[in-house]
Amino acid sequence: VPDYVPEPSAEYRRIRLRLAYDGTRFCGWQVQKRERTVQQVIELALQKMHDRRVPITGAGRTDSGVHAAGQAAHFDTELLTVPPYKFAPALNSLLPSDVRILEAEEADRAFDARRSAKAREYRYYTASAERLSPFRSPYVLALRTLPDIRKLNGYARAVTGEHDFSAFAAAGDQSASRVRYIYSASWYPEGPMLVFRIVGNAFLWRMVRSLVGTMLELETRGEPEQAMVEILRSRERSDAGATAAPRGLFLHRVLYE
Amino acid sequence: VPDYVPEPSAEYRRIRLRLAYDGTRFCGWQVQKRERTVQQVIELALQKMHDRRVPITGAGRTDSGVHAAGQAAHFDTELLTVPPYKFAPALNSLLPSDVRILEAEEADRAFDARRSAKAREYRYYTASAERLSPFRSPYVLALRTLPDIRKLNGYARAVTGEHDFSAFAAAGDQSASRVRYIYSASWYPEGPMLVFRIVGNAFLWRMVRSLVGTMLELETRGEPEQAMVEILRSRERSDAGATAAPRGLFLHRVLYE
Numbered sequence: 001v002p003d004y005v006p007e008p009s010a011e012y013r014r015i016r017l018r019l020a021y022d023g024t025r026f027c028g029w030q031v032q033k034r035e036r037t038v039q040q041v042i043e044l045a046l047q048k049m050h051d052r053r054v055p056i057t058g059a060g061r062t063d064s065g066v067h068a069a070g071q072a073a074h075f076d077t078e079l080l081t082v083p084p085y086k087f088a089p090a091l092n093s094l095l096p097s098d099v100r101i102l103e104a105e106e107a108d109r110a111f112d113a114r115r116s117a118k119a120r121e122y123r124y125y126t127a128s129a130e131r132l133s134p135f136r137s138p139y140v141l142a143l144r145t146l147p148d149i150r151k152l153n154g155y156a157r158a159v160t161g162e163h164d165f166s167a168f169a170a171a172g173d174q175s176a177s178r179v180r181y182i183y184s185a186s187w188y189p190e191g192p193m194l195v196f197r198i199v200g201n202a203f204l205w206r207m208v209r210s211l212v213g214t215m216l217e218l219e220t221r222g223e224p225e226q227a228m229v230e231i232l233r234s235r236e237r238s239d240a241g242a243t244a245a246p247r248g249l250f251l252h253r254v255l256y257e
Numbered sequence: 258v259p260d261y262v263p264e265p266s267a268e269y270r271r272i273r274l275r276l277a278y279d280g281t282r283f284c285g286w287q288v289q290k291r292e293r294t295v296q297q298v299i300e301l302a303l304q305k306m307h308d309r310r311v312p313i314t315g316a317g318r319t320d321s322g323v324h325a326a327g328q329a330a331h332f333d334t335e336l337l338t339v340p341p342y343k344f345a346p347a348l349n350s351l352l353p354s355d356v357r358i359l360e361a362e363e364a365d366r367a368f369d370a371r372r373s374a375k376a377r378e379y380r381y382y383t384a385s386a387e388r389l390s391p392f393r394s395p396y397v398l399a400l401r402t403l404p405d406i407r408k409l410n411g412y413a414r415a416v417t418g419e420h421d422f423s424a425f426a427a428a429g430d431q432s433a434s435r436v437r438y439i440y441s442a443s444w445y446p447e448g449p450m451l452v453f454r455i456v457g458n459a460f461l462w463r464m465v466r467s468l469v470g471t472m473l474e475l476e477t478r479g480e481p482e483q484a485m486v487e488i489l490r491s492r493e494r495s496d497a498g499a500t501a502a503p504r505g506l507f508l509h510r511v512l513y514e
Contacts, residue, residue, distance in 0.1 A: 020390065020391050020392075021391050022391040022392055022394060022395070067392070089387055092386060092387050093386065093387070093401070097386060097389060097391065097394035097399040098391045098394050099391055100389070100390065100391050129349060129350065129354060130346055130349050130350070132354060132357070133277065133357065134277050134278050134279040134354065134355045134356055134357045135277070135279055135324070135396060137279060137354035137355050138279070138395070139392060142354045144350070
């Protein structure tokens with residue numbers, strides 16, 4: 001793939017995608033030299049269709065091993081004879097089976113998958129190792145025992161609203177501000193699983209996995225809800241718990257106006 | 258693991274297991290030096306419980322990458338204070354999350370998971386790449402287009418009953434006789450998938466995958482049912498099609514009296 005990106009001609013349309021991927025064998029979303037990434041395999045498929053490099057923009061940069069049930073992205077195309085809905089089957093026929101385009105449609109030229117996004121929803125799946133099907137295990141964190149959901153929901157309440165989430169940002173997070181708005185955060189049961197659902201305007205690097213790892217540690221130690229409030233207030237990453245494994249995390253959907 | 262296997266003491270009971278595994282990261286069932294196999298990880302867990310090597314016998318030796326929804330196995334234990342049903346949670350707490358013991362119960366000492374088995378059921382999952390969820394892709398063969406189920410069922414009819422299956426045995430099959438009895442073989446739709454279900458007294462090496470690969474090739478070429486009959490009669494492996502990928506194959510269950 002050449003580094004030079006020619007401008008699309010004046011006659012182009014913007015295509016918006018909704019897509020899913022199994023993150024297990026990807027080094028995350030963003031293109032990296034020598035690593036297999038989701039953005040790279042999709043750009044490779046677009047290049048085959050266009051005979052030139054076609055960059056895509058994703059709503060969120062998922063990490064290595066993190067899955068997506070509803071990632072969003074956009075790209076520009078000058079293939080005006082291809083009806084927009086045809087991009088999904090055309091791309092799927094060129095993509096490996098661990099990425100699927102769920103939907104493709106024409107968007108306004110002002111639409112930007114990342115900047116237009118109003119909120120992101122993530123879900124983190126856990127289950128007790130004893131009851132976890134081996135065929136779900138690549139997508140669920142196996143726990144020795146199932147935690148107390150009331151305790152977990154106490155910690156989750158502490159993070160809703162607007163906060164400085166420095167205590168839950170991985171070292172290397174590049175954000176200018178670490179203030180984020182969390183619309184909702186809660187744990188719910190789903191079959192043999194306990195799932196953490198969080199909706200926020202945006203997230204710091206590894207924030208969801210740091211929140212999950214911390215809540216699970218606090219529950220194991222029997223800490224009160226107040227412990228989560230204090231970690232958040234400290235703004236110190238060292239006060240929070242370990243980062244939970246990527247296998248349980250899904251970018252569930254991206255919300256626009 | 259030492260090679261010497263001491264006899265269990267006179268006071269022992271035989272435990273029968275039903276288990277499931279995701280074959281993706283296993284080099285099949287049978288213990289091999291330097292490779293991760295299902296038998297090896299279970300024997301390692303049993304060794305931790307018994308402080309000695311405890312060999313297990315499986316009903317069928319699944320190949321590298323092949324899954325099991327209902328494999329059967331047995332072992333002998335002198336841990337008479339452990340109630341038989343406790344072996345499932347005890348082993349699961351020691352096993353990696355891609356193997357799960359579904360059931361453990363005491364069996365007659367004459368029960369042998371392999372020799373007592375009357376029949377085995379395998380299922381092979383396929384779907385059109387366009388409609389296949391990325392989270393199902395490790396367990397399903399993705400096809401360019403979904404084949405004609407009536408054609409496939411025509412080929413499947415040709416293999417039911419007693420036949421010499423030499424045309425569908427992989428080079429290296431060690432069986433003395435290649436005659437096997439197939440109780441039933443058919444394709445059925447399941448959601449967006451087409452599934453091949455086959456029940457037989459026993460199977461040659463890679464026989465199910467060779468049958469599936471051949472049926473899919475015959476369907477693509479539009480061959481009549483008679484083509485399958487002739488391949489079977491030829492007893493020549495070179496007359497049959499390619500061996501279908503292991504990812505779509507499940508040892509579904511093992512049937513006893």
